[in-house]
Amino acid sequence: MTAPRMSVKAVLAAPTMGQRVVVHGWLRTRRTAKNLSFLVVNDGSAQESLQVVVDCHTQGHDQIEDFSTGVSLCVEGEIKASRGQQQIELLATAVTLIGAAPNYPLQKKGHTLEFLREQAHLRARTNTFGAVFRIKDSTARATHDFFQRAGFYCLHAPITTPSDCEGAGNLFAVTVPDTEASGSAPHFFGRPAYLAVSGQLYAEAAALALGKVYTFAPTFRAENSNTTRHLAEFWMIEPEVAFADLNDICTLAADFVQQVTAQVLRDNVAELEFLQKHYPALSLPALEKLSQTTCARITYTEAIALLAQAVSRGQRFDHAPTWGASLQTEHEKYLAGEVFSGAVIVTDYPKAIKPFYMRSNDDGKTVAAMDLLLPNIGELVGGSQREERLDLITARCAELHEDMSWYLDLRRFGTAPHAGWGLGFERLVQYLSGMQNIRDTVFAPRAAQLLYF
């Protein structure tokens, strides 16, 4: 075969009628009638498949009964305008079976997500998961594009870390098996090591040298919960900015969500249209609005008042909204979904419910924290201005029972106001793809009792 190789995406994006091309892919369906067969071929490059017409002149047409759903194949043919639903088709001059697929588990359309979770090694071959993973790729690209445009440097913070600085507990230990775990050998790293729950403290050190940095890397929580919202392994996006305050990073978060959403809307039209048809949680109008509207901003104290008003009007919550307590997911969804009908940023949370590194406000009761909330999702972004004053951060670090001298050095030597946030990447992909279960945004999801392959 001497015609140029092309992806289905390239053929469909800019078809030249009459051009001869070679396409490789997998057979989605075949329909054979009299002397004509119609093959729907997808190679993963795009949501759309290519219709291939095989007639009695096509080399290999005598083996057409072997072309079953799931086989891999090679087609050479000529691009033609189509008389069917699709705009173009490939009139095959030769078809070749590459890999057979007897008893292929994904024969039919419309398998349930539950069934596909048990076929996770194959599910990216379906329309749904092809769409989700291409949207996820676009979201990752848009993330890098956003920060690079804004002058941030990408930082690789360490994954193996000595400490649990979030104070969230639920750490995974990293050991060398059969020696360290049994206590018969010293620690590989010379001290106990854990999987990172955040890259923030390192990002602070980097921002106080390079100005603006972001991490985009896996983080880990050994949470023993089996929910549709939590993973034991997930990717976090964590920008950190020197000479910045709470207001600056609220703007950064709002801009990020807006611009990333706009880019995905632009780059994944076919994927989003497919998913919207099949998954009611995905609302393209809501995404359009998110990409065009400036985030509302309220304080935690105002949020509690709004929730209390709602209760007084008859709204029921499992947890009563009380000043001093964390906002529950039900509260967050209500604020974003019902009160603001879109993204809202809540700032200045009570000090007692937030980590040691957040900057104390002058009222003595609150810290310069911020969360960005979305309808249906709740918290997407959580961040703060960091405590840059040596005396105050020293006092908070003393509670940690850990050697934080390197972290205090950042305040000893040329300290500066700085601020940043963290965003759970899979939760953003959930919002952009309409997947209700976060496990359906991950190629090989990890959670308690879940390690399928």
Added chain:
Amino acid sequence: MTAPRMSVKAVLAAPTMGQRVVVHGWLRTRRTAKNLSFLVVNDGSAQESLQVVVDCHTQGHDQIEDFSTGVSLCVEGEIKASRGQQQIELLATAVTLIGAAPNYPLQKKGHTLEFLREQAHLRARTNTFGAVFRIKDSTARATHDFFQRAGFYCLHAPITTPSDCEGAGNLFAVTVPDTEASGSAPHFFGRPAYLAVSGQLYAEAAALALGKVYTFAPTFRAENSNTTRHLAEFWMIEPEVAFADLNDICTLAADFVQQVTAQVLRDNVAELEFLQKHYPALSLPALEKLSQTTCARITYTEAIALLAQAVSRGQRFDHAPTWGASLQTEHEKYLAGEVFSGAVIVTDYPKAIKPFYMRSNDDGKTVAAMDLLLPNIGELVGGSQREERLDLITARCAELHEDMSWYLDLRRFGTAPHAGWGLGFERLVQYLSGMQNIRDTVFAPRAAQLLYF
């Protein structure tokens, strides 16, 4: 202050004479003579610093003795053409000290890399590490740019994995401390879990659905070696391509190295010029050549013959080059550095020294493997065409004592030729920055007995 805030990079890149700006940063040096002080201010945004002139009219000039190396500060002033070495300077109307830096450890220029390794939380504030980490950022950006241009989708393969499919050993275990490690609780994931040494097997599953994918993520090896070439935690770039053979991915590797190098040369002129002046291992002519020259390609058998010829001409190696044995780093450096004076790809290695997933060649003795070798570095890229034939891969998997049924499914259902490689990202950064010790390419390096912060 009402003048617009600008980064040093923005001021220097497109200065408008007479413009009033506000700049934040850290003081590198101060020189005071009579009524004039000259401050060298760097904010991490660029290799270059901004010269700030403080005279007796500048607000805050009376505190100028407090401005010591390492302090953070804010300057408002007017951009002026400079009479000194630099093209422009900032004539300050106001200077404000933000954070003092008494006893700052990085007072002098010219600290050794060894000393700076012990100040890893601060070293990104030096010219050397600022340059390295900005080059690293550019290299990461160029990596994503390359694969996105080429139609690859970014894949997040799992970090916690059930198996050691490289057969390399040296795995870290992931456990929940105090329960699982002591044997008193069941495994968190329901089975033993380890940190990934590669995302390849998952990338294969993804490529056989999406066509072309790449991972760019941390990987881990519990290698108990203390060398300048190895880390326990490092980032790998792993593309995987369906319907591709060994030749295709040799071309992909050559193109990748060429285009990424060209992009870094274009985007990091100041960083590279600084490093070349101070680190003789960095050769800009060698990088220019790498970015412009097509990689040579030889087989392993030819490589052994070339090495044997060298020995017969008097070249000494610690390990005699012998058909059937792995190429040692000394052999790789000799081939790239002395024989080819640049990058060279070696293909078709003996089957016995390569992992189970590599495709058997028809000679029965070799597999469709490839390594890309660089002068001074040795192996940068290692990859192969994968065994796509069900009977052959089944036989190889039987040696593994692991349930690989999901991996065999990829060959049962629509199997296709596919191929990919892995590239150690920090080693590439080493090559592009001239750092001799790989630990100097990582913000917080991890190795045996090394977990500084």
